[in-house]
Amino acid sequence: LMDVSHEENSHEDVPLLQQPPSAPVQPPTSDRPTSFPIHIQPTNTPTMAVSYTHEMLLDILQSHIVDFGLDARERSFILDHMVSILPADIIRSETDTNTIRELMDLSSLDHMVSMIPRADIIRSNTDTNTIRELMDLYIVYALFLDLSPPDHPLKQIEMLLREGEDWRPCRNGTSVFSGVLCGNGDLILGLDLIENGLVGSLPEELGALTDLEIINLSFNEITGSIPKSLRQLTKLTRVHFGNNNLANTIGSDLGLLTDLVDLYLDENNFTGAIPTEIGLLTELEAFAIFNNQITGTIPTELSNLSKLKTLYLDHNNITGEIPFDLFSDFTEMIDFRVRANADLFGTIPITLKYMTKLSTFYLDNCDFSGEVPTELGQLTKLTELHLHQNDLLGSLPTELGSLTALVQLYMDNNRLHGGLPTTLGKLVKLEYLFLYDNELGLKNNNGMSDIPTEFGQLTELKELRMNAGLMKSLKEGYQPTEIGKLTLMEKLALDYNRLSGTVPEELGLMKSLKEMTLYENDNLRGSVPNSICENAMEKIVTSCSLDCTCCTCV
Numbered sequence: 001l002m003d004v005s006h007e008e009n010s011h012e013d014v015p016l017l018q019q020p021p022s023a024p025v026q027p028p029t030s031d032r033p034t035s036f037p038i039h040i041q042p043t044n045t046p047t048m049a050v051s052y053t054h055e056m057l058l059d060i061l062q063s064h065i066v067d068f069g070l071d072a073r074e075r076s077f078i079l080d081h082m083v084s085i086l087p088a089d090i091i092r093s094e095t096d097t098n099t100i101r102e103l104m105d106l107s108s109l110d111h112m113v114s115m116i117p118r119a120d121i122i123r124s125n126t127d128t129n130t131i132r133e134l135m136d137l138y139i140v141y142a143l144f145l146d147l148s149p150p151d152h153p154l155k156q157i158e159m160l161l162r163e164g165e166d167w168r169p170c171r172n173g174t175s176v177f178s179g180v181l182c183g184n185g186d187l188i189l190g191l192d193l194i195e196n197g198l199v200g201s202l203p204e205e206l207g208a209l210t211d212l213e214i215i216n217l218s219f220n221e222i223t224g225s226i227p228k229s230l231r232q233l234t235k236l237t238r239v240h241f242g243n244n245n246l247a248n249t250i251g252s253d254l255g256l257l258t259d260l261v262d263l264y265l266d267e268n269n270f271t272g273a274i275p276t277e278i279g280l281l282t283e284l285e286a287f288a289i290f291n292n293q294i295t296g297t298i299p300t301e302l303s304n305l306s307k308l309k310t311l312y313l314d315h316n317n318i319t320g321e322i323p324f325d326l327f328s329d330f331t332e333m334i335d336f337r338v339r340a341n342a343d344l345f346g347t348i349p350i351t352l353k354y355m356t357k358l359s360t361f362y363l364d365n366c367d368f369s370g371e372v373p374t375e376l377g378q379l380t381k382l383t384e385l386h387l388h389q390n391d392l393l394g395s396l397p398t399e400l401g402s403l404t405a406l407v408q409l410y411m412d413n414n415r416l417h418g419g420l421p422t423t424l425g426k427l428v429k430l431e432y433l434f435l436y437d438n439e440l441g442l443k444n445n446n447g448m449s450d451i452p453t454e455f456g457q458l459t460e461l462k463e464l465r466m467n468a469g470l471m472k473s474l475k476e477g478y479q480p481t482e483i484g485k486l487t488l489m490e491k492l493a494l495d496y497n498r499l500s501g502t503v504p505e506e507l508g509l510m511k512s513l514k515e516m517t518l519y520e521n522d523n524l525r526g527s528v529p530n531s532i533c534e535n536a537m538e539k540i541v542t543s544c545s546l547d548c549t550c551c552t553c554v
Helices: 054-064 072-084 106-115 130-146 153-162 204-208 228-232 252-256 276-280 300-304 350-354 374-378 398-402 422-426 453-457 505-509
Strands: 180-182 188-192 199-201 214-216 221-223 238-240 247-249 262-264 269-272 286-288 310-312 319-321 335-337 343-347 360-362 367-371 384-386 391-393 408-410 432-434 463-465 491-493 500-502 515-517 523-525 539-542
Touching: 204 228, 228 252, 252 276, 276 300, 350 374, 374 398, 398 422, 422 453
Parallel strands: 188 214, 199 221, 214 238, 238 262, 247 269, 262 286, 286 310, 310 335, 319 343, 335 360, 343 367, 360 384, 367 391, 384 408, 408 432, 432 463, 463 491, 491 515, 500 523, 515 539
Antiparallel strands: 180 188
């Protein structure tokens, strides 16, 4: 069939699918077998604006089907089905000027007919939903076959169908194809094709599956844009397009999908700003666009998403400040990440205190300034707090000691100063503590502070990095039994400090320790105890002024 375009009914205006005819077209009787192959020859006829008569379409049909083996009545029956799904302005019958119900445009029909593997699909006289099911079959073919590489196992589906299998994607609630989720009867409710090796672009005809509730096409090689027809799938609750090669802007039409609960567009090549219409998705619980090329500011409209639990905006090119009131309505928020947006600046809003269910808070590798908000101490369910690689000032709030569920605390690479709060010793679940590249350890009178004794209570610590400008004393302030309690420590970095005295024997009690750096501490003296060397550590780096048989000195 020829592709036909027409100004009156553009692709965006014509609905891709409506209800099937109220009654089936009765096929002609025939003694021929009920199953035979159909071979469609591709057409290179250029697109043109034209109205077709019934007879013209019949001529086109005959010229494009080879070895069909049908008589005139059977060809007429097939043509009647085709005519019934063409827009009225394409068909101009010489005998009937009434408009004909619209289902889809001719160009889509061309693709659909080329996919039909068995003629008895059209010849059926028992199913009143034939046209609807033909559309469902076409969409499944487009996703499974058009998007699959030539050697993909899904290509076997076509052969199975040609050998006589039931052609319907869903059959009495049971899926014919792996990854197609079925509802009652023949309804297609979901496409779960994660990591299926799919390539190419998504067809606009995807919008014809108006019963879809779930689309998961993550971890494929899909290119192009999000189809505009997606806006027609108003029953969608979950859209997962992550880890593909989709590009261009995130369309504002997504704001029409008001039942969405999950929207994952991460790990693609999307550009442009976050559409303000995302703020209309008031049922949304998860929104992820990390690792794209998103620009512009964070829309204040996102504060309308009061049910949001997960927000991933990280690793983009977002600019400006976090809207002050953004956090106020995020009372359900559990995981918030805006890390790695180098031009995101300003102070951290104190309204974060309303996110009392927050577990993960990543604001690192941005350009935030000002002091660390004391209100952080109210987020007692926090397990991961990453504020490193910013321009934060002031001292560490003593209120951080209230975060007793904390497992990771990354505050390195800022401009923090002052002594370490002894309240950090309350963080008994802490496994990773990164404080390096600050000015911590300096008291207001320019004196040096010790490592707090309370650090000996952090018995779950696996990695402690306090290198670059911290403490004066490694041993003073500790009881010998205290440091020996950190038996799970795997990495200890105390280089570039002002440590003095000798290396404590008790470091040898850290049987899990694999790496330790103590270099650039000019006032350390003596020898590294043999008990440390006996632990079969992978790396020990010290200053050359220390005697050590198992160390690398610099």
